[in-house]
Structure formats: C-alpha cells, structure tokens
Amino acid sequence: MLIIVANDVIFFSERANESIHQLKYALEERQFAKGEGEVGFDQSSVHRDNDDSRNCQNRQEQQHSHAVNQLKILLQQQERTESEVSLSRRKMSFSKLPEDATGDLPALSDLIPIINDQSQYINHLEAEVKFCKEELSGMKDRVQVVVLENEELHQKLKFLTAEHMLREQTLLDASANTQNSWPVGSNDCIIRQPVTSSLAHNKDQAFVTAAVAEVGKWPVELEKLKLLYQEKVNILDAQIQSLRKDLSESQKTCRDLEGRLKHQKSLVSATNSIRVGGLCLKCAQHEAVLAQTHSNVHMQTIERVTK
The missing domain is CATH 1.10.287 (Helix Hairpins)
Structure with a gap:
C-alpha cells in the first residue's frame, strides 16, 4: 500500500511539473509576443492586423486556462487518492482486530x-x-x-x-x-x-x-x-x-x-x-x-x- 501511494505521489508531482512548465512556456510566449509587437510597431506601419494579435492573445489565454485546469484536476485527484488510502488503512486496521483476537486462542x-x-x-x-x-x-x-x-x-x-x-x-x-x-x-x-x-x-x-x-x-x-x-x-x-x-x-x-x-x-x-x-x-x-x-x-x- 505504501508503494502504491508513493507511486501516485510521484505521478501527480510529474504531472504538476508538466503543467507548471506549460504555464512558464505560455508566459514566455506571451512576453515574446509582446516584444515582437513592440518591435514591429516601431519598424512597420501603423496599419497592423489587429485580428492576428487578438487571436494570439486568445490562444495564450486558452493555454493558461488549460494549464490551470490541469493543475486543479491533479490536486483534486491527489486529495481523492489520499482520502481513499486513509479509508483503506482504517478498514484494514478494523478488519485485523478480530483476526488477532481469534488467533490468540489456544487450540x-x-x-x-x-x-x-x-x-x-x-x-x-x-x-x-x-x-x-x-x-x-x-x-x-x-x-x-x-x-x-x-x-x-x-x-x-x-x-x-x-x-x-x-x-x-x-x-x-x-x-x-x-x-x-x-x-x-x-x-x-x-x-x-x-x-x-x-x-x-x-x-x-x-x-x-x-x-x-x-x-x-x-x-x-x-x-x-x-x-x-x-x-x-x-x-x-x-x-x-x-x-x-x-x-x-x-x-x-x-x-x-x-x-x-x-x-x-x-x-x-x-x-x-x-x-x-x-x-x-x-x-x-x-x-x-x-x-x-x-x-x-x-x-x-x-x-x-x-x-
């Protein structure tokens, strides 16, 4: 049981790290897009396509929300797993009591x-x-x-x-x-x-x-x-x-x-x-x-x- 719990913790930590990396990557893309927008604004004409920038922002917001949702899901799954493990331990402890009581009786x-x-x-x-x-x-x-x-x-x-x-x-x-x-x-x-x-x-x-x-x-x-x-x-x-x-x-x-x-x-x-x-x-x-x-x-x- 302890090995299973440890494996679950490792799995959830890896998933959380992946979500954090996705958030970092999305933030870096957003900053990079802002920098490119500023440079393009200085070098190009005033008539830039506003629809492309809006689409880029919407896509970044979707990536952010997706990473946050994944983190929330992982945290909820970890809480459910911990509660199930605690309940299983309690059940095992209660089930062992009558076995011990009957095992002490001499034949x-x-x-x-x-x-x-x-x-x-x-x-x-x-x-x-x-x-x-x-x-x-x-x-x-x-x-x-x-x-x-x-x-x-x-x-x-x-x-x-x-x-x-x-x-x-x-x-x-x-x-x-x-x-x-x-x-x-x-x-x-x-x-x-x-x-x-x-x-x-x-x-x-x-x-x-x-x-x-x-x-x-x-x-x-x-x-x-x-x-x-x-x-x-x-x-x-x-x-x-x-x-x-x-x-x-x-x-x-x-x-x-x-x-x-x-x-x-x-x-x-x-x-x-x-x-x-x-x-x-x-x-x-x-x-x-x-x-x-x-x-x-x-x-x-x-x-x-x-x-």
Whole structure:
C-alpha cells in the first residue's frame, strides 16, 4: 500500500511539473509576443492586423486556462487518492482486530500435549522425591554405623588406657617390693634394678601418653563427622521440601489445565450459539487467552524445576 501511494505521489508531482512548465512556456510566449509587437510597431506601419494579435492573445489565454485546469484536476485527484488510502488503512486496521483476537486462542490440539507433559513431569518429580528419600535413609544408616564404630573404638581405647595404667602401677609396686626385699650387702643388684625399672617405666609412660593423645583426637574427629553428615542431611531435607513444593504446584497446575481443557471443549462444542456456558463468545475467548497465558507461566516453572 505504501508503494502504491508513493507511486501516485510521484505521478501527480510529474504531472504538476508538466503543467507548471506549460504555464512558464505560455508566459514566455506571451512576453515574446509582446516584444515582437513592440518591435514591429516601431519598424512597420501603423496599419497592423489587429485580428492576428487578438487571436494570439486568445490562444495564450486558452493555454493558461488549460494549464490551470490541469493543475486543479491533479490536486483534486491527489486529495481523492489520499482520502481513499486513509479509508483503506482504517478498514484494514478494523478488519485485523478480530483476526488477532481469534488467533490468540489456544487450540485443543495444543492443550492435549500440555496435559500429557504435565503427567510426565509429575511422575519425574515423584521419582526424584523417592530417590532423595532413599538416599537420605541410606545416609542416616551410614552415619549411625560410623557413630557406633566410633563409640566402640572409644570404649576400646579407654579399656587399653586403663589396662596400661594398671600394668604400670603393678610394675611400680612390684619394683618397690623387690627393692625392699634385697639384702643390704648386694649393692650391685640394688644399683641394676632401679635402672631396669626406670627404663620400663619410661617406655610405658610414652605408650600411655600416645594412647591418651590418640583418645583425645577421637572426639574431635567424631564431632567433625557428625557435623559433615548433619550438613548433608540438611541439604537432602531442603531438596525434598523443594521437590514436594514443586510437586504440589505441578499437581495444582495440572488440575487447573484440566479444568481449562474442559472449559475449552465446552466452548468449542457451543461455537454456533451466541452464549457459551453462561458467557458471551467474546468473554469466552478472553478466558481462553488468559488460560493460555497462565499455562505458559506454569510450563516455564516446570521446565525450571526439571532442569
């Protein structure tokens, strides 16, 4: 349409230029005729033919009037063309409105795959929730096993520490009793016995110190393991809560879409009537557009959850 209007404008402008050139040419001829008349009047006799001059003037006036009439006709044609173009544009704009309104309505063939995909998404989310529950229960069992093993090791270390301390005390008591039982004259044996007992005492003391240090490390390691597994349990709990929330939203969306599908079917079955399900045809189309927009939002939410 714009190309046609542009071509018309170019055509009318060319015609107007031609008319203007004709006017200029007529004016130049008139001026030239006047100049020739003056020269002829000076050079010729007084008895010039007046009829020829009158005919020339009449012919020039006719040319002028013809050029003016052509300009008027061109201007009127251009005005009519512009008015017709504006009316055609208005008609086209009005005719496009109902097409756009009907084009926004979702088709039944588009709604049925959405419902089927919703059921698949729900099954996928249920499988993920089940998997997370199984992982969480397995993690709890492993944590319980580790805690029991740590408690057993802690009890064993306590028992070993007590046994070494008792053995050390027994050796000290035995060495003291032996030292008291030696005769006074046996100086060599008296000197050798304290050296042996001191070596054994140092060895046992080093072992006990290492055992106590190892026992002191076990509660710290156990606490670290508890914190680590507690963090994992919290993460899995949060994932389960999020998946449950997404599952409930998906189920709600599925129910909403099923209701919309039923409503759309009822609208399609009653297209020949003026009223559709208590609503006019325009209101029903508006409801269908809103349903499509709402379903698109839920589809985006479900795609984000599944990713």
